[in-house]
Amino acid sequence: MKLFIAIAACALAGALFPATAAAQDTLKVGLIAEFSGPFAGYGRQIHNGMKAYLKQHGDTVAGKKVEIIVKDTTGPSPEVAKRLAQDLITRDKVDFLAGFGLTPNALAVAPLATQAKRPMIVMNAASSVITTKSPYVARVSFTLAQVTEPMALWAAKNGIRKAFTIVSDYAPGVDSENAFVKAFSSQGGQIAGSVRVPLKNPDFAPFVQRAKDARPDAVFIFVPAGEQGIAVVKAFAERGLREAGIRLIGTGDVLDDDVLEAMGDATLGVITAHHYSAAHDSPENAAFRKAYAEANGTEVRPNFMAAAGYDGMAAIYEVAKKLEGRIDADRAMQVLKGLRLDSPRGRIQIDPDTRDIVQTVYIRRAERVKGALYNVEFDKFPDVKDPGK
Ligand code: PHB
Numbered sequence: 543m544k545l546f547i548a549i550a551a552c553a554l555a556g557a558l559f560p561a562t563a564a565a566q567d568t569l570k571v572g573l574i575a576e577f578s579g580p581f582a583g584y585g586r587q588i589h590n591g592m593k594a595y596l597k598q599h600g601d602t603v604a605g606k607k608v609e610i611i612v613k614d615t616t617g618p619s620p621e622v623a624k625r626l627a628q629d630l631i632t633r634d635k636v637d638f639l640a641g642f643g644l645t646p647n648a649l650a651v652a653p654l655a656t657q658a659k660r661p662m663i664v665m666n667a668a669s670s671v672i673t674t675k676s677p678y679v680a681r682v683s684f685t686l687a688q689v690t691e692p693m694a695l696w697a698a699k700n701g702i703r704k705a706f707t708i709v710s711d712y713a714p715g716v717d718s719e720n721a722f723v724k725a726f727s728s729q730g731g732q733i734a735g736s737v738r739v740p741l742k743n744p745d746f747a748p749f750v751q752r753a754k755d756a757r758p759d760a761v762f763i764f765v766p767a768g769e770q771g772i773a774v775v776k777a778f779a780e781r782g783l784r785e786a787g788i789r790l791i792g793t794g795d796v797l798d799d800d801v802l803e804a805m806g807d808a809t810l811g812v813i814t815a816h817h818y819s820a821a822h823d824s825p826e827n828a829a830f831r832k833a834y835a836e837a838n839g840t841e842v843r844p845n846f847m848a849a850a851g852y853d854g855m856a857a858i859y860e861v862a863k864k865l866e867g868r869i870d871a872d873r874a875m876q877v878l879k880g881l882r883l884d885s886p887r888g889r890i891q892i893d894p895d896t897r898d899i900v901q902t903v904y905i906r907r908a909e910r911v912k913g914a915l916y917n918v919e920f921d922k923f924p925d926v927k928d929p930g931k
Contacts, residue, residue, distance in 0.1 A: 571858060591665075716738070
């Protein structure tokens, strides 16, 4: 009998041991993002940025092999995002949740991060409120209020007295409109009108026409990056706003590096404010662009979501190193709070109080550089916190 128990115990240990060892040897990152539908570029760029980090720094950290488990929300789909997070937590037993291009997907998952105690690294979603929804959220991207306020202040100082705002009708757009109206008005600027356009399948022409009819000096725009930017710039050109002496200004989402080339000459001279441009001139960005090209080919250009994916992996590596591979959510958050990184966009820090990012916001002008279109940085606002908090 004793012998039988001993054998059974050995067999059991043998059966369990490989699985346990494998789990202990792996650091699992559950990447929840948009990989299909009109926002498919978000998942692609975030993942590309993460791959660039692994290319440059290797795919092991603190003795563990890094595994990225990719899940597609298919678009702004809170219910899908939630289900994917549940699977990643219970079935895959991930150490980190990461990704989140769109705010509604991040908001849906935040309560699960709290319940299951998993650090959640937000690599794009940019409405201010997200970091308040769970103590396990840290953001390495930006907030709309953070990049909009500098744009408004710059505009007021540079001859724009009357502005019209066009934003997407969901949380990041509302944040952006509020931040612009507040900061621009505080400098004596006048708001000629404000409209919000639907997030899904927007037709920009009537909104751009309304903006033109209000005869502002400039139209300020936020739309989520990618195809919507192309549509806005097209409507702006077709309705002849430039010819009417009306300038286009906005957050850098509108002139997203991923689609900038497709927008063509209509973008020349457009001023935007953002935290990352592929044209950023620094050794860190040169190294990032090299690793990005090695990991993903040279036909794609990294955008701000790729930079945040890369920085998000850098943050995860820092945590793994500090905790010597033993990931515990509360200890991980202690490492993330106050973390500083030399990012491709410049020095960034996670605010220890809010777990939101503090960074330089750049003012950029769309120009041709050696034949290609880029957002060229020419002014900056250092150490900007999220003013929405
Ligand atoms: C968001 O949904 O938070 C979001 C999406 C795209 C952007 C910026 C913010 O370009």
